[in-house]
Amino acid sequence: MSLPLRTRAVILSVVLFFAFAMLWEVSLGKGTGSAANMDPEYAALMGATAKGASAMPGPLEVGAQIWDHIMDPFYDAGPNDKGIGIQLGYSILRVLVGFGLAVAVAVPLGFLIGMSPLFYRALDPFIQIMKPVSPLAWMPLALYTIKDSIISSVFVIFICSVWPMLTNTAFGVASVRKEWLNVAKTLEVGNFRTAFQVILPAAAPTIMTGMRISVGIAWLVIVAAEMLVGGTGIGYFVWNEWNNLSITNVIAAIFFIGMIGMVLDLCLSYLTKLVTYSE
Amino acid sequence: MSDSPTENPSSASARIKVEALAQRFPAPDGDDELTVFSDIWFTINPGEFVCLIGHSGCGKTTLLNILAGLATASDGTVIVGGEEVVGTSLDRAVVFQSHALMPWMTVMGNTAFAVKSKWPKMGKADIQKHCQKFINLVHLTGSENKKPSQLSGGMKQRVGIARAMAIEPKIMLLDEPFSALDALTRGSLQDELLSICSETEQTVFMITHDIDEAILLADKIILMTNGPEARICEIVENTLPRDRTRNNMHTHENYYPVRNHLIEFLVNRSASFQEELSSPDYDPRHPPVVGPTAESPGEVRARA
Ligand SMILES: Nc1ncnc2c1ncn2[C@@H]1O[C@H](COP(=O)(O)OP(=O)(O)OP(=O)(O)O)[C@@H](O)[C@H]1O
Ligand SMILES: [Mg+2]
Numbered sequence: 001m002s003l004p005l006r007t008r009a010v011i012l013s014v015v016l017f018f019a020f021a022m023l024w025e026v027s028l029g030k031g032t033g034s035a036a037n038m039d040p041e042y043a044a045l046m047g048a049t050a051k052g053a054s055a056m057p058g059p060l061e062v063g064a065q066i067w068d069h070i071m072d073p074f075y076d077a078g079p080n081d082k083g084i085g086i087q088l089g090y091s092i093l094r095v096l097v098g099f100g101l102a103v104a105v106a107v108p109l110g111f112l113i114g115m116s117p118l119f120y121r122a123l124d125p126f127i128q129i130m131k132p133v134s135p136l137a138w139m140p141l142a143l144y145t146i147k148d149s150i151i152s153s154v155f156v157i158f159i160c161s162v163w164p165m166l167t168n169t170a171f172g173v174a175s176v177r178k179e180w181l182n183v184a185k186t187l188e189v190g191n192f193r194t195a196f197q198v199i200l201p202a203a204a205p206t207i208m209t210g211m212r213i214s215v216g217i218a219w220l221v222i223v224a225a226e227m228l229v230g231g232t233g234i235g236y237f238v239w240n241e242w243n244n245l246s247i248t249n250v251i252a253a254i255f256f257i258g259m260i261g262m263v264l265d266l267c268l269s270y271l272t273k274l275v276t277y278s279e
Numbered sequence: 280m281s282d283s284p285t286e287n288p289s290s291a292s293a294r295i296k297v298e299a300l301a302q303r304f305p306a307p308d309g310d311d312e313l314t315v316f317s318d319i320w321f322t323i324n325p326g327e328f329v330c331l332i333g334h335s336g337c338g339k340t341t342l343l344n345i346l347a348g349l350a351t352a353s354d355g356t357v358i359v360g361g362e363e364v365v366g367t368s369l370d371r372a373v374v375f376q377s378h379a380l381m382p383w384m385t386v387m388g389n390t391a392f393a394v395k396s397k398w399p400k401m402g403k404a405d406i407q408k409h410c411q412k413f414i415n416l417v418h419l420t421g422s423e424n425k426k427p428s429q430l431s432g433g434m435k436q437r438v439g440i441a442r443a444m445a446i447e448p449k450i451m452l453l454d455e456p457f458s459a460l461d462a463l464t465r466g467s468l469q470d471e472l473l474s475i476c477s478e479t480e481q482t483v484f485m486i487t488h489d490i491d492e493a494i495l496l497a498d499k500i501i502l503m504t505n506g507p508e509a510r511i512c513e514i515v516e517n518t519l520p521r522d523r524t525r526n527n528m529h530t531h532e533n534y535y536p537v538r539n540h541l542i543e544f545l546v547n548r549s550a551s552f553q554e555e556l557s558s559p560d561y562d563p564r565h566p567p568v569v570g571p572t573a574e575s576p577g578e579v580r581a582r583a
Contacts, residue, residue: 188367
């Protein structure tokens with residue numbers, strides 16, 4: 001085949017997508033009236049959705065729902081009925097605030113740890129113990145001490161973003177090539193200038209990689225955190241739609257969560273590219 | 280430190296005196312110490328080009344780091360221009376064994392980083408102009424905006440030299456600047472360095488492995504014995520005229536006497552120096568000075 005690899009990949013993606021949608025549609029067995037075979041009591045529980053069709057929506061229904069959301073993302077009809085754009089906005093805002101605070105703490109602190117072998121060793125056990133803790137385990141503690149569910153979810157985002165950035169910054173700073181530091185030393189460059197013009201650019205790719213990992217984790221965690229604390233956000237939306245038994249909306253939300261996660265990752269990968277240097 | 284480039288970097292303040300220098304490192308296994316070198320004495324006069332020759336691992340880089348102020352000696356002192364060296368100085372520029380360019384900066388950026396360090400109050404346009412002069416000097420005109428990764432090995436070394444020269448140091452310290460290059464590139468860089476240094480009467484201390492490089496560039500060649508416990512074996516004065524070039528130097532009658540003397544040292548004497556060391560004539564404070572010529576190939580002329 002003479003088409004460029006890129007074009008062939010796009011074609012294959014489209015084919016796979018339609019194959020998947022087809023399989024989905026077929027596996028639902030639409031029109032055979034699956035409710036007929038259902039345990040009558042269960043069918044009664046499922047209510048209207050069970051009448052004549054499976055509760056599981058097909059790809060076309062989901063597509064239409066996604067389209068509806070895109071056409072009117074920001075409507076607000078009371079606490080339990082807000083547009084998906086508003087809910088996503090809440091989640092993004094919380095992630096950005098928690099992540100921003102984590103950057104403000106982790107990068108300077110990581111810098112200090114990386115510069116001082118003593119701190120590096122002294123703080124290592126704490127970091128190693130804290131890093132594998134699921135951020136949601138902090139939630140009760142946060143709710144108890146902060147007593148505000150929104151700030152608590154921001155705190156959880158902060159705590160899960162902090163560790164990858166802290167370890168990556170410390171590692172990046174500690175492994176700056178000795179010869180670059182020697183160049184700065186022979187030129188009698190001050191500490192401040194060395195930190196900003198030698199160490200920071202040298203460690204920047206490692207620091208940015210830490211940020212990219214952090215933002216990915218933060219976006220994973222916010223959905224779960226909002227399911228726990230409720231009120232607003234895309235996590236709450238998913239949970240609410242599950243309670244409404246609107247699987248269509250749950251699937252639509254999954255799609256949007258994935259899209260936003262991808263966009264966040266693309267932003268950071270773009271920023272990483274800006275600071276990456278080749279030797 | 281003045282805030283404008285000075286005209287003549289070479290003056291009496293460029294005299295280097297190394298006295299009783301020793302460097303010891305804790306040995307990796309026991310509590311015993313490893314003495315890299317000890318009782319090193321020599322002087323470099325202003326405007327002199329001095330090469331240091333010795334086998335790998337004898338402590339040449341260690342010695343250069345002490346001269347630069349990047350490392351502290353276990354014993355002894357280095358005196359530059361009447362003052363003891365404690366720490367680095369902008370008066371002594373270093374060209375590192377592995378170019379050590381910042382890969383995120385361009386050629387201009389790397390040079391400007393050094394210039395800004397020396398003259399922090401210099402305006403942007405002046406910095407640019409000053410850097411350009413030295414980039415032109417090493418024949419890198421046109422590559423100002425390239426990053427080191429876009430340059431060849433020889434070009435990178437030239438940026439390292441331009442960066443060192445741009446701060447107009449009193450003394451240049453070069454650690455095998457050309458050893459990683461092919462013979463052709465090395466030759467042309469030697470020519471460039473030679474013409475730059477004789478123009479500016481730069482005081483230079485350079486480590487090399489290459490005998491012909493030393494004969495071409497050096498006024499004085501310091502021979503260091505094998506480590507551990509390396510010493511200065513001898514100081515060889517270059518008896519070839521200073522207007523020598525790479526193409527004509529081996530036609531001079533003194534070329535082979537000097538060259539053979541150096542080879543003899545590297546092949547035999549550097550290892551068996553312990554015997555010479557124990558002879559009553561050897562004084563580490565005044566190592567023998569030889570100037571091999573066609574008439575007297577290996578005679579000791581004086582003691583430093
Ligand atoms: N920080 C250090 N700790 C312990 N030993 C060291 C240290 N630095 C250098 N050495 C030892 O000192 C000796 C001299 O090293 P140096 O790098 O000065 O050699 P060199 O003469 O420059 O060699 P080459 O020609 O290969 O560059 C070596 O045996 C090395 O192992
Ligand atoms: Mg060396």
